[in-house]
Amino acid sequence: MISGPALSSNANFVLSLLCIALIPFVALGLALINTGLGRSRSAAHTMLSSLCVLAVAAIAYMVFGFASQGTIGGAAHILVIHGNGWNWIAAQPLFLRGLTYGDGPSIVACMQLLTVGLAALIPLGSGSDRWRLGAICASTALFAAITYPIFAHWAWGGGWLQQLVNFRMGFGFIDCAGSGTIHVAGGLTALSIAWIIGPRRGKFSHDGMPAAIPGHNSVLVLVGCLLALVGWLALNCAGSMFFAGAPAFHLVLVIINTLLAAFSGLLGALITTRIRFGKPDTSLSANGWIAGLVAISASCSYVVPATAIIIGAIAGILIPFAIDNFEFRMGIDDPGGSISVHAVGGLWGLLAAGLFSRVTASGQMLAQIVGIATLIGFVFPLTYGLNWALDRVYPQRVSHDGERHGMDLHELGADAYPEFAIHTDEFIPR
Amino acid sequence: MKLAGLLMLFAGWLLIVAAIALLGTSPMRGAFIAAGASVEVLGLGLLIRSHLVMRGNHE
Numbered sequence: 141m142i143s144g145p146a147l148s149s150n151a152n153f154v155l156s157l158l159c160i161a162l163i164p165f166v167a168l169g170l171a172l173i174n175t176g177l178g179r180s181r182s183a184a185h186t187m188l189s190s191l192c193v194l195a196v197a198a199i200a201y202m203v204f205g206f207a208s209q210g211t212i213g214g215a216a217h218i219l220v221i222h223g224n225g226w227n228w229i230a231a232q233p234l235f236l237r238g239l240t241y242g243d244g245p246s247i248v249a250c251m252q253l254l255t256v257g258l259a260a261l262i263p264l265g266s267g268s269d270r271w272r273l274g275a276i277c278a279s280t281a282l283f284a285a286i287t288y289p290i291f292a293h294w295a296w297g298g299g300w301l302q303q304l305v306n307f308r309m310g311f312g313f314i315d316c317a318g319s320g321t322i323h324v325a326g327g328l329t330a331l332s333i334a335w336i337i338g339p340r341r342g343k344f345s346h347d348g349m350p351a352a353i354p355g356h357n358s359v360l361v362l363v364g365c366l367l368a369l370v371g372w373l374a375l376n377c378a379g380s381m382f383f384a385g386a387p388a389f390h391l392v393l394v395i396i397n398t399l400l401a402a403f404s405g406l407l408g409a410l411i412t413t414r415i416r417f418g419k420p421d422t423s424l425s426a427n428g429w430i431a432g433l434v435a436i437s438a439s440c441s442y443v444v445p446a447t448a449i450i451i452g453a454i455a456g457i458l459i460p461f462a463i464d465n466f467e468f469r470m471g472i473d474d475p476g477g478s479i480s481v482h483a484v485g486g487l488w489g490l491l492a493a494g495l496f497s498r499v500t501a502s503g504q505m506l507a508q509i510v511g512i513a514t515l516i517g518f519v520f521p522l523t524y525g526l527n528w529a530l531d532r533v534y535p536q537r538v539s540h541d542g543e544r545h546g547m548d549l550h551e552l553g554a555d556a557y558p559e560f561a562i563h564t565d566e567f568i569p570r
Numbered sequence: 571m572k573l574a575g576l577l578m579l580f581a582g583w584l585l586i587v588a589a590i591a592l593l594g595t596s597p598m599r600g601a602f603i604a605a606g607a608s609v610e611v612l613g614l615g616l617l618i619r620s621h622l623v624m625r626g627n628h629e
Contacts, residue, residue, distance in 0.1 A: 221591045304590070307594065470622065471621070513607050516579060
C-alpha cells in the first residue's frame with residue numbers, strides 16, 4: 141500500500157470535508173442520466189429510487205458495512221500463511237461505534253456513506269423501467285451491507301489487495317478513487333440485475349433483434365454529465381487524499397487529469413459514433429464522458445495529463461462497441477448503459493493504472509490483474525448469488541401490467557409528466 | 571450451466587489467491603495467476619453461452 145489518509149493539518153481536514161460535501165453531485169448526475177435514458181413513464185420512479193438507494197445504502201453501511209470494511213490500521217481478522225499476514229476482513233463494531241469523530245477513520249467513514257450509495261446507484265440504469273422499488277431497496281441493502289464493504293476493505297481498508305506489496309507486486313492494488321471499488325462492483329451488480337430480471341417487454345423481437353427505445357430526455361442526460369463532473373472532481377480529490385496519501389498541492393494534478401479524461405472520453409465516443417453511424421450520438425457521447433471519468437478514477441493521482449487523455453479517449457472509444465455487444469450479441473437490455481460505462485470503463489481504468497502509473501514498481505501490473513480477477517471471480521458471483529436469492533424470495537421484476545402502465549403510475553400512483561400523454565405502445569408484437 | 575460458469579469464476583479466483591499465498595515470490599507464481607485468470611475467462615464464456623441458450627429457448 142502507498143500510504144494512509146493525509147490529514148496532518150487543519151487545512152487538509154477542511155479540504156477533506158469540502159470534497160466530501162461535493163460528492164453528492166455525482167449521485168445527482170447519475171440519477172439524472174438514468175432518468176433521462178429511461179422512459180418518460182418511469183421518470184419519477186427512477187428519481188425516487190435514486191434517493192431511496194442513497195438512503196438505504198448509507199443506513200445499511202452504517203449498521204453493518206463499515207464494521208467489515210474498516211480502515212487501514214484498524215481491527216481486522218488476519219490469517220497467517222507462510223509467515224505473511226492476510227488481512228481478510230475488518231473487525232470493527234457495528235453502528236459505527238468506536239469511531240473518534242474528527243480523526244482519519246471517521247472522515248473515511250463519512251465519505252464511504254456516500255460512495256457506497258454511488259456504487260448502489262449504478263444498477264438502477266440497467267434495471268430501469270422494470271425493477272420494483274421494494275426490490276431496489278432490498279438489493280441495495282445487500283450490496284451496501286455485504287458486497288461493497290468486503291471488496292472495499294481489501295482495496296482501501298488495508299486488506300490483502302493492498303498488502304500485495306508484501307509479495308513484490310508493485311505498491312499493491314491501486315484504485316485511488318474507486319474505478320474498481322465503486323464502479324466495477326456497481327457495474328457487475330448492474331449486469332446481475334439485467335440478467336436476473338430480463339429485458340424490457342418489446343425490447344427484443346421474436347427473432348432476437350433489439351428495438352431502439354430511446355431515452356425520453358437527452359437534456360437531462362447532458363446536464364447530469366456536467367453535474368457529475370463537479371462531484372467527480374471532489375470524489376477523485378478525496379480518494380487521492382485518503383487512499384493514495386496525496387498532499388493538498390498534488391490535487392491540482394488530480395483535477396487536471398479528471399477534467400481531461402472526461403473531455404477525451406466524450407470526444408472519443410463522439411468521433412466513434414460519427415464514424416460508425418454518420419452522426420454523433422447524444423446518449424453514447426454522454427456515456428463516453430462518464431466512462432472517461434470512471435476510467436481515470438483508479439489512477440488520477442498517478443498519471444501525467446497526456447496519459448489521462450489517452451485513458452479517457454480509449455474509454456470513450458470502447459463504450460459504443462461495448463454497448464452494441466451487450467445489446468446485439470448478448471441480448472442484455474441495459475437502458476442506461478451502466479454495465480458498459482461502469483464495469484467495462486472501470487476495468488479499463490484498473491488496467492490503465494498498471495500500464496501508465498508514474499510511480500509504478502515491478503509487479504504493479506500483476507497486482508492490478510489480481511484485483512480485476514477478484515472483482516470478476518469473487519464480487520460478481522457474490523452479487524449475482526445474493527440478487528438471485530433475493531429474487532427467489534421477493535420477485536424483483538414488476539408485473540406485465542405494471543410495465544405496460546409505467547413504473548410511475550403502477551408503483552407511485554402518478555406520472556412524472558401528468559399533462560403530457562406521449563406514450564406509444566411498444567407491446568404490440570412486431 | 572450458469573451455475574457452472576459462476577463456480578468456474580470463483581474457482582479461477584481461488585487459484586489466483588492460492589498461487590499468491592503458497593508460491594510467494596516464486597517465478598511459477600505468474601504462471602499460476604495466468605492459469606487462474608484463464609479459468610475465469612472460461613467461466614465468463616460459459617456464463618454468456620448459457621445466457622444465449624436460455625434466451626434462444628425463450629424465443
